[in-house]
Structures are given as structure tokens and as C-alpha cells.
Amino acid sequence: MKKVIFICFIFLLGCHASKINENLESKVLKKSFFSKELNKSVNYEIYFPANYNNQKKNHIIYLLHGHGGSEDDWFSKKEGNTKILLDSLIQIKAIKPLIAVTLNAENSWYVDSKTNMESAYIKEFIPFIETNYNIKTNQETRLIAGNSAGGYGALGYSLKYPYLFKAAILLSPAAYYPSPPETSSSLKIDVFKTDGIFNDSVWQSYSYKKLIDSNKEITNYPTFYISTGDDDSYNIFTVIADLRAFFIEQNIKNEVLVINGGHDWDVWHKCFTNDLIRVFND
Structure with missing residues (x-):
């Protein structure tokens, strides 16, 4: 009888452990929120580290995609594959557990222009995320x-709202000055155009x-981690040389x-890994 009870106990313990392990796994969810600034629902993807459901608040990193991208880029297995990267860094304690989130900013380049993407991101999206999830809400x-146009956006937000961020990781940032080259996608979109023609003055603004x-x-800016291939x-490379000198x-x-x-993502994977570890250990 004791043997039967012991076997039943082991079986139940195994089932319980399986359920616990399932709860402890990290996950990425696709969600949406309604933006009044954009007057529409906008998709985002959010990464939760293992054991997110405990009461401990987490660090947060906002991930900005490049031109032609969407909320899928950073977590797509064919592109960013960031879930596995974060899982690994957290597991070996190279970084602290954190939530990561990326919004579909379309080809807005993260500014207020034809659409109010900057206002939507700063005034609506960040407060929405930090109100609805278990996140520490301070600069540190x-x-x-x-990456790329996303690096352009991360640079702009960190300079304009430096009190929000401890650090900014700029992966191949497309922050050309005074003007972008002919290869830049920024020349092809309406954001920086006047009467249908790219306007250097608008870009420089x-x-x-x-x-x-x-x-x-403003004298206290975040630390910038800048990289490229x-x-x-x-x-x-020229962008980074100019930016560093400035x-x-x-x-x-x-x-x-x-x-x-x-x-490409081969470069961004390596640089993001390096920079994220440095942010948590510098």
C-alpha cells in the first residue's frame, strides 16, 4: 500500500513540476493597443522572461525595428530571433531579467510628421506598457x-527625452547628417518630403x-552604445564616425x-549581445 501511495506521489509531483516548468518558460505574445494619436489599433510584440508572473518588477527594453519592418522583426526566427538571445543571457546571468517590447511603427521613422508616431510612442505606448505589465518605471x-531606421528613432528619443532611458543601443543607425545618401530608404517616403520631393531642411530638423x-x-544624457559592420x-560607418565626434x-x-x-541581423545579433551585456555590467 505504501508503495502504491509513493508511486502516486511521484506521479503527481511530476505533473506538478511539468506545470511549474511550463509557467516558468519565457514567451513572446502578439498584442495590440489603441492609439488616439494615430486613431487606430497598433500591433506590438512583447517578451516575458521566465517566471514573469512573480511579484518582482522587471527591467524593460524598447526595441525599434528598421525601415520596411514591423513588430515581427525582432522576434522572428528568420530575423531578430531575440527571444533565444534574451533567454540565454538571462540564464547565464549576463543580464537581469527584463521585458522586451516592439511596436509596429511602419515606415514612420519614429517621428511626428504625416502621422504622430513619436507622440504615440512616448505619450501613449510607453505609459500603456508600463501600466499594464510588471515593470520598474524609472530611468535606471x-x-x-x-536597428537602422530604428537606430535613428532610438537616437532621437534618447536625445529628446533623455530622462526616460538609462542607455540607448544604436545598431547601424541611419542618422545621416547633413543629408542621407541616395541608397537611403528615407528618400523614398513622405515623412521627409515637401510637395512630393525630399527636403533636406525637413530631414535636418x-x-x-x-x-x-x-x-x-540638458546635460545628463543616456550612455550610447553605437555599432555597425x-x-x-x-x-x-561615416554616420558613426560623425556621431562619435559630435x-x-x-x-x-x-x-x-x-x-x-x-x-544585417548577423551583425546586429552580435552587437546587440555585446552592448546589452555592457549596459548591465558597466
Whole structure:
């Protein structure tokens, strides 16, 4: 009889452990929220680390996709595959458990122009996420990262709203100054056009130099982690050289990483991993 009871106990314990393990697994969910600024529902994907349902609040990183992308990019197995990366870094304790979220910003380049994407992101999306999920809501636990046009957006938000973010990870940021090259997708969209023609003055009005010149009273900026591949075909190496020189001139903390590769996720995976570890250990 005791043997039967013991076997039943082991069986129940195994079932319980299986359920616990299922609850402890990380996950990525596709959701949406309604934006008054955009007057529509907008999709986002959100990553929850293992054991999210406990009462401990988490760090947060906002991930901005590039031109032609969507909320799928960062977590797609064919592109960002960021879930596995975060799982691994958290498991080996290279970074603290964190929530990661990415919004479908379409080809807005994250500014207020034809649509109010910047206002939607800063005034609506960030407060929505941090109200509805178990997140620490302070600068020291809030990060932002973006690739290409997303790096452009992450740079702009970090300079305009520096009190929001501890650090910004800029992966091949398309933050050209004074003007983008002919290969840039920014030339093809309405965001930076006047009467259907790309306007250098409009582009420059959103530039990092304009943002800093317009906010000279700000002295405490996030730390910027900037990277690119040495074979990037979109002239990003020049962008980074110019940006670094300007940041040094302005006494803005920055770290630069250049690795072998082009304008692709192979480079961004490696640089994002390196930079995220540095954010949590510097």
C-alpha cells in the first residue's frame, strides 16, 4: 500500500513540476493597443522572461525595428530571433531579467510628421506598457535599442527625452547628417518630403545636432552604445564616425563597436549581445 501511495506521489509531483516548468518558460505574445494619436489599433510584440508572473518588477527594453519592418522583426526566427538571445543571457546571468517590447511603427521613422508616431510612442505606448505589465518605471531600469531606421528613432528619443532611458543601443543607425545618401530608404517616403520631393531642411530638423542645439539646458544624457559592420553598404560607418565626434564634443558618453559584416541581423545579433551585456555590467 505504501508503495502504491509513493508511486502516486511521484506521479503527481511530476505533473506538478511539468506545470511549474511550463509557467516558468519565457514567451513572446502578439498584442495590440489603441492609439488616439494615430486613431487606430497598433500591433506590438512583447517578451516575458521566465517566471514573469512573480511579484518582482522587471527591467524593460524598447526595441525599434528598421525601415520596411514591423513588430515581427525582432522576434522572428528568420530575423531578430531575440527571444533565444534574451533567454540565454538571462540564464547565464549576463543580464537581469527584463521585458522586451516592439511596436509596429511602419515606415514612420519614429517621428511626428504625416502621422504622430513619436507622440504615440512616448505619450501613449510607453505609459500603456508600463501600466499594464510588471515593470520598474524609472530611468535606471529602462533601455531602448533600434536597428537602422530604428537606430535613428532610438537616437532621437534618447536625445529628446533623455530622462526616460538609462542607455540607448544604436545598431547601424541611419542618422545621416547633413543629408542621407541616395541608397537611403528615407528618400523614398513622405515623412521627409515637401510637395512630393525630399527636403533636406525637413530631414535636418529631426537631426541629432538640431535636437541637442534645441535643448542646451540638458546635460545628463543616456550612455550610447553605437555599432555597425565594416562592410555596411549604407555608409553607416561615416554616420558613426560623425556621431562619435559630435558626442565627444558635447561630452555625451558613448561606446563604439565596429565588427566584420554588413547591414544585417548577423551583425546586429552580435552587437546587440555585446552592448546589452555592457549596459548591465558597466
